[in-house]
Amino acid sequence: MANLKTGLPLLIFSVFILISAELASQTGVISEKDIFKHISVLASDSVEGRFPGSSGDEKSVKYISEIMSSPGKNHQYVQNFEIITGVSAGKNNSLSINDTQVVFNKDFAPLSFSASGQLNAEVIFAGYGFDYNKGEISWNDYANINVKNKWVLLLRDEPLPATDGYDFKNILQDRDKVITAIDKGAAGVLLVSPTAFDKNDNLIEIKNPDGSVKVPVIHITRNIADKILSPSGHNIPELENKIITEKQPFSFNTGSFVNANTDIEIIKARTSNIYTIIEGNDPVLKNEYIVIGAHYDHLGFGGEGSNSRRPDTTAIHYGADDNASGVAAMLELADVLSYGNYKNSRSYILVAFGAEERGLLGSKYFIENPPVPLQNIKEMINLDMIGRLKPDNSLQIGGVGSSAEADSLLNLINKNFDFMLVLSPEGYGPSDHASFYAKDIPVFFVSTGAHTDYHTPEDKAEKINYKGMQLITGFIFSLVKELDNMPQPLTYKEAGPKAASGARHGGARKVSFGIMPDFAASDINGLRAEIVTPGKPAYAAGMKNGDIITAINGNPVGDIQEYMFRLGQLNPGDQVTVDVNRDGEKVVLIIQL
Ligand SMILES: [Zn+2]
Secondary structure, eight states, rough: OOOHHHHHHHHHHHHHHHHHHHHHHSSOOOHHEEEEEEHHHHTTTGTTOOOOTTHHHHHHHHHHHHHHHHHHTBBBEEEEEEEEEEEEOSSSEEEETEEEEEETTTTTEOOOOOOEEEEEEEEEEEEOOEEEETTEEEEEEETTTOOSSSSEEEEESSSSSSGGOOTTTTTOOOHHHHHHHHHHHHHEEEEEEOTTOTTTTTOOOOSSSSOOOOOOOEEEHHHHHHHGGGGOOOOOOOOOOOOHHHHHHOOEEEEEEEEEOHHHHHEEEEEEEEEEOOOOOTGGGGGGHHHEEOOOOOTBBBBBTTTTOOOOOOOOOOOOIIIIIIHHHHHHHHHHHHHSSOSSEEEEEEEEEEESSTHHHHHHHHHHHHOOOOOOOOOEEEOOOOOOOOTTTTTEOOOOOEEEEEHHHHHHHHHGGGOOEEOOSSSSSSSSSSHTTTTTEEEEEOOOOTTTTTTTTTTGGGOOHOOOOHHHOOOOOOOHHHHHHHHSSOOOOSSOOOOOOOTEEEEEEEEOOEEEEOOOOOOOSSEEEEOTTTTTTHHHTTTTTTTTTETTEEEEOOOOHHHHHHHHHHHOEEEEEEEEEETTEEEEEEEEE
């Protein structure tokens, strides 16, 4: 033990784990006391809200592993994987105008999706950076300029309201403008906020990881922009006013040189999935697996970009209901399935997923790296927020439409429980079952529903309905036994889309290829089509699951943002050429929209 002082808290916690683990498990029955114990550990101050990659995460993994692994019975496995948890500005950010240095974080700052790199080049002012055509109406800030290998200085937001017949909403995001500038050959982009857009002219904060483009992108203050513009005799307020009153682009060479270096650090963390396998006793059926899963991660201390509903509050988000409750029930099921009297024919995988709050990253990793052949996984039961059974006894179960038998099966089981079942068909949803549904596996998404403490520091252990949890865990145990006793696994059925609409990335689009993008894949220089939906345009054109889209109509696609941006430029009826990388081979597809 290196340094006793620092080691002590961990030592105390380890002893605490061992005692509670000893006390908690291996009773063979679903006990309210054990559920209470699991939640009081996982929603305690010491695990600090279980943020992926934090010491609280490590402690949670240790506790769950301890409980899952029972000597001589079950072995527990830990799958480690890396996630991007943040970006920050490195030490080497600099910028000079005509050899005059300006101040980092006062005069300029790189954007979170900027490339890291150096560029010394002339600056071209290109207005609002649009190349817009809609019927008669067009607005092209690049019409009379050549920005090849130059810096482009752009005004953020839009010059004119939609009332003037221009609909810039799909192309006015900073990222959209940067993609257009790169398409025009720019080697770097400088963004400045118009007075109308941000009177206080605050520099954009580097916050959340968001992939990266291939050129430096820097936000500068209006004061600095005016320095760049001074040889031309123009300044930002005057240019803003000119373009808005004359309702037309005005672009020109500023006559200034900017030499800048951007340095963005991607913050990665290691987190885990923890699982155990309870093998079946039937020589044949034991090759069929039922997965019971629950994510164990949560929001840590919350804050900006954490999905907290109190982003301005930095405090431990205990996540007792979300999702210490699901993990506690999963651990109790592991106990009763290992030590109870029930002898299972099929095999069970009980798994605690990491990084669910960061985009289902743990369950996606599990699906991409399954411990058993994916086709042997016959059903998945996802427990997420089952700790707040309400007086009306309502129990929500989603994904019911993803198998032919689920509805009647649940109602049959409920005869012994009397929950008010609220069943919904969709296979896709905001939790880990979505990763399994995406692979055509019948799913159950069990929850007691959201509440006002959801994703706030108030989601505490003392607010859990422990009696309700014991009942719900009993219900799941019955479901698991019923699935095990069925002669055949459930019959998979399509139950709605396999992914969220494009809403997450800049609003709905006019057209769709009908693919489910792989949001988790990064650094693949393209967009991986995780699922190509039969009957949709891409499928009809011969796109295959796993194809990596690298260009649309010859315009490069480096990631989801560029893909959504390019999609935003297309219209129903268009015929589009799409380049894909299929196992290293380039394939060109013609998609009819
Ligand atoms: Zn959750």
